[in-house]
Amino acid sequence: MKKIIISVIALFGIFNAKAQENTNNEPSKKLSLDEINLVSSYYKQDGNNSAVTGGVGTEKLTDISNTIDVTMVKYDKKLRKNKFDFSVGIDHYTSASSDMVDLKANSSASRSDNRIYPTLNWSRENENKGTTLMAGVSFSSEYDYQSYGANIGFAKKTPDKMGEFTAKFQAYLDQVKLIAPIELRTGDNNGTSGRNTFALSLSYSQIINQNFQVEFLADGIQQTGYLSLPFHRVYFTDNSVHQEALPDKRFKIPLGVRANYFLGDKFIVRAYYRYYTDDWGLKSNTFSLETPVKISPFLSVSPFYRYYSQTAAKYFAPYQQHTAFDDFYTSNYDLSKFDSHFYGAGIRISPKNGLFGVERLNMLEIRYGHYTKSVGMKSDIISLNLRFK
């Protein structure tokens, strides 16, 4: 909480300092601040199917997340718009299930952890040609997991500027620390193993008319390396305990479509559907609907609902149902068959003259959601977004 307050005060300081104003109509060739977004969230969950204890046991977890996202813009000599986006996030979580890596400990070292994840993205838009080039790098670090990411992309608008095709390639090179459940440790457990993810994302967006636009999405994702988690237990029918074992390859194909429609002057309908399939036998369908209602030009309320269902991965079985004949096994309920409901609402305030007397604080949004899974897990999340412009 203290960190959030300090961040907000620091941002007020930045904006109360003399800002560099661009008074003519020429786009600025100097690097100038476009916007700053501050997002804070509090998440808590509970359930009784923790993978750390073999598909039984508490899933109690809390997570406090803060991210700051700074976007800067600079036009070059050819009047191409260069956008630089720097973001850094810090999460602090406590997890009762991670605490059970050591079954006897009530407050072991794995009970809580911090995660830090900076990213840097750049894009260059040529408005005359309707093309955009983009690239970025990312990093994420927590005690037992490090990830290095990079991406590169290209976008091209149709000649009438009503449609846009985007292709993006992302790569993540991760390292997992091999922390085994305490009873399965044999000497030194400080090794690491690699996990690589390569994703190609294609999308096409189209403006249909003054009120309606759609977007089609298709991805191909290849994961290789150590895809299990070393501290996930699996209990066989004979009550023997083992570390989770999953194949070292996974290929995923998600396909999606979004459609946003402005209905009259006050209602917006945001719809999304996604179909997913992979070679572990998991298939899923996601449908979500959000309907922002404009109470006034500066205030809107957005109720939302999301439905999700998935089939089980072929390597999943509950507690004490795997046998020694299985090559691969997991009792992680995130890979089981279930459906889930996520619903809630958000409120967004964006007054013309800023909030709390700060002209540049031009948007505040608060959003709450409640999530339930048919396998008994429940969670709540509340998020706050402050935008300075």
Next chain:
Amino acid sequence: MKNFIKIKTAICFLVTITSVQSCTTIKEYEKNKLNDAEMALGNRTIEKTELSFQSYREGSSGANAGKVGGGCGCN
């Protein structure tokens, strides 16, 4: 087979919807509704953490729906 029929039905539905609405060229000054912040295609900034927890708690994360890497989410 069942899923293939579902996808086919969804595609037919989308094609029908998009063809009923004719694609006309919209001038910049006619885009005030399309340019509304809440009409933006893509995920909203405030959804960041929601997308992370969904990708952790569900088995089907992918590039266009939350993270594919950049953190374990193993708890």
